[in-house]
Amino acid sequence: MIRDSYNRMHNYLRISLTDNCNLRCFYCMPEEEYEFAPASKLMQKDEIDELAKIFVSLGVNKIRLTGGEPLVRKDAAEIIKTLSKLPVKLTLTTNGSRLHEFVDILDESGVHSLNISLDTLQPERFQLITRRDQFKRVFDNIQMLLKRGFHVKVNMVVMKGLNDSEINDFVEWTKREPVHVRFIEFMPFSGNRWASNKVVTMQQILDTVSEKYEVERLQDEKHDTAKGYRVPGHLGTFAIISTMSANFCGDCNRIRLTADGKMKNCLFAEKETDLLTALRSGIDVVPLIHQNIRGKAKELGGQFTTDFEHLHPEEIHNRSMITIGG
Numbered sequence: 559m560i561r562d563s564y565n566r567m568h569n570y571l572r573i574s575l576t577d578n579c580n581l582r583c584f585y586c587m588p589e590e591e592y593e594f595a596p597a598s599k600l601m602q603k604d605e606i607d608e609l610a611k612i613f614v615s616l617g618v619n620k621i622r623l624t625g626g627e628p629l630v631r632k633d634a635a636e637i638i639k640t641l642s643k644l645p646v647k648l649t650l651t652t653n654g655s656r657l658h659e660f661v662d663i664l665d666e667s668g669v670h671s672l673n674i675s676l677d678t679l680q681p682e683r684f685q686l687i688t689r690r691d692q693f694k695r696v697f698d699n700i701q702m703l704l705k706r707g708f709h710v711k712v713n714m715v716v717m718k719g720l721n722d723s724e725i726n727d728f729v730e731w732t733k734r735e736p737v738h739v740r741f742i743e744f745m746p747f748s749g750n751r752w753a754s755n756k757v758v759t760m761q762q763i764l765d766t767v768s769e770k771y772e773v774e775r776l777q778d779e780k781h782d783t784a785k786g787y788r789v790p791g792h793l794g795t796f797a798i799i800s801t802m803s804a805n806f807c808g809d810c811n812r813i814r815l816t817a818d819g820k821m822k823n824c825l826f827a828e829k830e831t832d833l834l835t836a837l838r839s840g841i842d843v844v845p846l847i848h849q850n851i852r853g854k855a856k857e858l859g860g861q862f863t864t865d866f867e868h869l870h871p872e873e874i875h876n877r878s879m880i881t882i883g884g
């Protein structure tokens with residue numbers, strides 16, 4: 559069992575397959591010229607499998623593949639197939655642009671629930687946010703997955719003055735499709751143009767939805783980061799991930815492994831443990847895993863609190879989101 563000093567059990571591993579991506583979301587990638595890590599620095603397929611098995615032997619029973627964009631990795635299909643043999647719930651967070659190539663592999667591998675990121679329902683705005691013209695591809699892929707009966711959660715990062723006017727368009731989408739929209743409060747990372755006045759809080763999101771709809775609170779599952787809601791009569795649901803205004807650290811069960819094999823015990827943790835180098839040197843990584851988790855801070859990597867209005871993002875020591883794995 560992987561237990562921290564606050565008695566939190568950690569059974570959920572998020573593995574980043576790559577820091578590479580075919581989109582360029584400004585809130586995720588640093589603004590300056592960014593060089594993707596060379597393949598030799600990344601965990602190789604067998605190393606991912608080996609590390610995943612070690613985590614499973616320590617009690618991990620859920621693995622999420624993420625990135626960067628996990629599906630741009632050349633051996634993504636092989637990795638999905640290999641990890642699907644482990645006794646875990648395997649799932650994926652993707653920008654959706656390659657799902658038409660992977661839907662059968664996901665189906666065969668038993669990955670029937672996944673998170674797809676889409677911050678706007680407007681093609682021009684999609685281009686503005688992601689700097690790529692892929693709206694139709696992503697939207698069509700979401701529709702295709704829904705038609706095939708997948709459980710689709712759509713991640714929408716809400717940013718004031720950019721896409722917050724679309725909150726109710728997303729809720730309206732849940733009326734006719736069994737889609738599960740998750741509004742995410744905008745989070746600060748290295749070089750991502752975050753400012754406290756661009757955050758739209760959970761309460762503001764709820765107020766906006768309540769102006770138009772009757773809203774019913776849903777029962778959340780244990781360890782859920784999202785607070786769930788439904789508009790009565792709608793086929794889908796919506797939820798809010800309130801990292802900034804009401805964090806859910808008290809119940810955290812998540813561990814992250816970056817694409818270059820560093821263990822992070824929190825999205826905002828500064829300290830990392832290099833499991834890949836240890837593995838390559840034949841060093842037992844189990845004590846390193848326990849040591850890392852024992853150092854986990856109570857909340858938000860020990861770097862800030864919910865009082866985010868006074869937060870100066872340059873004071874947070876962290877990587878950019880794309881190199882952590884969301």
Ligand code: SAM
Nearest residue numbers: 586625626627651652653675713744745879884
């Ligand atoms: N490429 C995949 C995707 O876009 O879904 C997986 C990686 S991405 C880093 C994972 C999630 O993190 C996405 O839903 C993305 O919207 C979210 N994300 C990235 N930067 C963020 C930020 N600054 N604040 C909130 N969410 C963010």
Ligand code: SF4
Nearest residue numbers: 579581583586626653
């Ligand atoms: Fe790529 Fe996902 Fe980051 Fe956008 S949010 S740049 S799609 S990794």
